[in-house]
Amino acid sequence: MGAFITSSACISPQNTINTSVFPSELVQYSTNQLHCIEPNYRDYINPLQLRRMSKVLKMGLGAAMMCQKQNNSLNPDAILVGTALGCSDDLEKFLFSVTNNKEQSLSPTTFIQSTHNMVAAQIAVVLKNHNYNMTYCHRGFSFEEALIDAMMLIKEGQANTILLGGVDEMTPNNYKFFNYLDYWKKEPISNLQLLNFNNAGTIAGEGACFFNISAKNDANNSYINDVSIFYKPQNINEIEEHISLFLKNNNINKDSLNLVLLGLNGDFNLDANYHQLMQHYFSKNTSFAYYKHLCGEYATSSSFALWLANCILQNKHVPEVIKINKTENNKIDNILIYNHYLNNNHSLMLISKK
Amino acid sequence: MSKRVFVTGIGIVSAIGNNVVETIDSLKASKTGIINTSDFISSPRSIPVAAVKLNNLDLISLLKLNEQSKMYSRTALLGMLAAKEALNYIKRSYSKQPRTGLVSATTVGGMNFSEQFYNGLLADDTYKEYIETFDCGDVAERIADFLAIKDYVATISTACSSSANAIMLGARLIKNNKLDRALVGGTDALTKFTISGFNSLEILDNEPCKPFDANRKGLTIGEGAAYLLLESEEIVNKENIICELKGYANANDAFHPTASSPEGFGAYLAMKQTLDKGNIEPNAIDYINAHGTGTDINDISEGRAIEKLFLPKIPPISSTKAFTGHTLGASGAIEAVLSALAIKHRMIYPNLHFNQQIKELSFAPVTKLLTNVNIKNVLSNSFGFGGNNTSLLFSLQ
Numbered sequence: 058m059g060a061f062i063t064s065s066a067c068i069s070p071q072n073t074i075n076t077s078v079f080p081s082e083l084v085q086y087s088t089n090q091l092h093c094i095e096p097n098y099r100d101y102i103n104p105l106q107l108r109r110m111s112k113v114l115k116m117g118l119g120a121a122m123m124c125q126k127q128n129n130s131l132n133p134d135a136i137l138v139g140t141a142l143g144c145s146d147d148l149e150k151f152l153f154s155v156t157n158n159k160e161q162s163l164s165p166t167t168f169i170q171s172t173h174n175m176v177a178a179q180i181a182v183v184l185k186n187h188n189y190n191m192t193y194c195h196r197g198f199s200f201e202e203a204l205i206d207a208m209m210l211i212k213e214g215q216a217n218t219i220l221l222g223g224v225d226e227m228t229p230n231n232y233k234f235f236n237y238l239d240y241w242k243k244e245p246i247s248n249l250q251l252l253n254f255n256n257a258g259t260i261a262g263e264g265a266c267f268f269n270i271s272a273k274n275d276a277n278n279s280y281i282n283d284v285s286i287f288y289k290p291q292n293i294n295e296i297e298e299h300i301s302l303f304l305k306n307n308n309i310n311k312d313s314l315n316l317v318l319l320g321l322n323g324d325f326n327l328d329a330n331y332h333q334l335m336q337h338y339f340s341k342n343t344s345f346a347y348y349k350h351l352c353g354e355y356a357t358s359s360s361f362a363l364w365l366a367n368c369i370l371q372n373k374h375v376p377e378v379i380k381i382n383k384t385e386n387n388k389i390d391n392i393l394i395y396n397h398y399l400n401n402n403h404s405l406m407l408i409s410k411k
Numbered sequence: 412m413s414k415r416v417f418v419t420g421i422g423i424v425s426a427i428g429n430n431v432v433e434t435i436d437s438l439k440a441s442k443t444g445i446i447n448t449s450d451f452i453s454s455p456r457s458i459p460v461a462a463v464k465l466n467n468l469d470l471i472s473l474l475k476l477n478e479q480s481k482m483y484s485r486t487a488l489l490g491m492l493a494a495k496e497a498l499n500y501i502k503r504s505y506s507k508q509p510r511t512g513l514v515s516a517t518t519v520g521g522m523n524f525s526e527q528f529y530n531g532l533l534a535d536d537t538y539k540e541y542i543e544t545f546d547c548g549d550v551a552e553r554i555a556d557f558l559a560i561k562d563y564v565a566t567i568s569t570a571c572s573s574s575a576n577a578i579m580l581g582a583r584l585i586k587n588n589k590l591d592r593a594l595v596g597g598t599d600a601l602t603k604f605t606i607s608g609f610n611s612l613e614i615l616d617n618e619p620c621k622p623f624d625a626n627r628k629g630l631t632i633g634e635g636a637a638y639l640l641l642e643s644e645e646i647v648n649k650e651n652i653i654c655e656l657k658g659y660a661n662a663n664d665a666f667h668p669t670a671s672s673p674e675g676f677g678a679y680l681a682m683k684q685t686l687d688k689g690n691i692e693p694n695a696i697d698y699i700n701a702h703g704t705g706t707d708i709n710d711i712s713e714g715r716a717i718e719k720l721f722l723p724k725i726p727p728i729s730s731t732k733a734f735t736g737h738t739l740g741a742s743g744a745i746e747a748v749l750s751a752l753a754i755k756h757r758m759i760y761p762n763l764h765f766n767q768q769i770k771e772l773s774f775a776p777v778t779k780l781l782t783n784v785n786i787k788n789v790l791s792n793s794f795g796f797g798g799n800n801t802s803l804l805f806s807l808q
Contacts, residue, residue, distance in 0.1 A: 136663075142546060143568065149529075155607045156526055168608035169668045169796065173518065173547065173568035178797025181665040187680055190663040190799055191576060195566035196548035202565050206580065209587045230533065237536035238543070288555065288564045401552070 060270040061278040066123035067364040069264040086248045090261040091353035111146040113226035116265035117176035124267040134216035135189035139199030139223045141356030143173035197398020200357040211272045222267030223360025251323040251350035259322035262353015266360035279370045282407040320396030321347040322354045345381040366392040370410040416582040419651040420640030422496025423748045425735045426461035445619040451606045459619045461633030461736025484521030484544045487553040490598030493636035509591035512563030514581045515551035516573030516597030518740035570795030575743025579659040596638030596744035620705035622730035623776045625767040630704040633736020637744035654754045657806040658689025664798030675716030677800040685802035696726045702792040703730020714772040725774045733763035743793035750789040750805045
């Protein structure tokens, strides 16, 4: 049993605010860090609250409120957020005060706002929502675990409509630390040429993508058939087994997939799995696409992929700029998303719309 | 699809013991784990904390880890110790390999390393090996890898209700036929970060915490970890059952980021929905292990929520935080293990450091250890920042 996407909102490094149509012009970046294009938050958040909020809180709450507006402000039966790094900026600020022995200047607001579940909590306060409220903070599983929980709530009959999202901010310090670990490319590249370099490293990103999902059948809405995660597969065979089982559980043949949206990020080590699958696992006629040149790499980027997949299904159109190959395939009724984060956290999502 | 979920393994480490046996001994002796120390605060004074009596090297040696183990945060080490005890609590055999998952909770993750190396890392990459230990997800992955758990690995972080939520999720993953068994719980180490944080909120007591006492001044921070092994009806061996996890619910206070609402509406909802889920009436509850932090606001709002649900008959209540301190992300799991032990050993724990009843409340907590009590149902409360309230119902099978 799946769920229908009744509304979505996306704050990303592209012009995705207040639109469910793929942006006609892409934003090009010439550094290896993509920053979110943020809305005028005053349209969505009380200015008095806004003043004290860190970027991740604004992004999360802002995207959630945009999503609510599009869903006729129907108060959800549950609120779920996936965020790998949570409220990093406040956490860093408070940590800095603590480790520099500035006990006198400790700000309680900063401490409160460093708590990982603050986005979900703030949404509940604003919506005066007393229902189930959950926050997942598990690296590249964070968003998927929120979605799996949401789908279980619907199946259990505990919830009919659910607000959920994935949000992460790339703070300057986290960008720097991940650079020490060689996550990013050594030379600055254009995001629009992400896959043109056969070398290590990717580009950094961030985003906040929220969805209202519902048990209520509505043929106008995209349907999330299923979501699945798997941890540290040993080899490509194990990955293929997971994909095959996932497709089998959903009664779909790999040849019937209209589009496979992959988490390629331009790092030749991390992309090897995707290339293997494209060459040897999926059939020759399969259409492949990618998305991380638009949003950059971050642990909850799969929420951007889901936003994009919904956008494609709603408009029955695959934008040229995300295509990896050209095929004769024009039908676009279903999309398989396969992403992995650092080859540890792998996930599959199947979305469809007749 | 499993309709029922059973607890068949428990593991715990806290200021009152490094394992289940030591914990029971401390509980029976009414012995608190709270001590005074100046280790975690920069001003030249000491404060009470509830620290685990093992340093990181002790933990590494107990866990028989190799030389790479210096990269394990204290939060991960504590978690590994308790998780291993829960998984190996008894010898189990299965006709076919059960699908096993880990749902782990933490609020600080590898904060003890962040505190040591963050400033250095701003300058250069000397300590870069520690970077991947800073986040919450690292802790669960360390535990999962250590115990070779692969079928589901999740991290929940909802402040002080985190591990109660982890327990609830594990049960639901089993009931939704995604897993046959789930190792669930949480871990948090003592850090300057959290102590300074609660200090900045002015809710730390300068004496060992006194939950539900009229003169309570705040909480005492503790550290520890606890995990429970949950098994489905299909795979469980009845002889191994400690108790059943019969009900659970999460509700939100939606009032304020840190303070609970005066009437404890979220707490009331969590308890009420948990009883409904377990299909039992309030008068069937034999013991409430309260959240009872010892802060002015928590104890009164939790007390009012309890009154609203349970009056005219308030069951025996105690907070065990005067034993273990408030172990934050681990507290829900630590108190879940204590709830399971209450059922197994037919005892109700005293609420230490209690002197005088809160005048706004109609009840006082249990102050002496009660033994040979007939306990069928225990309700355990865990409430966190962001109004995140969770209750769990453990029942005699």
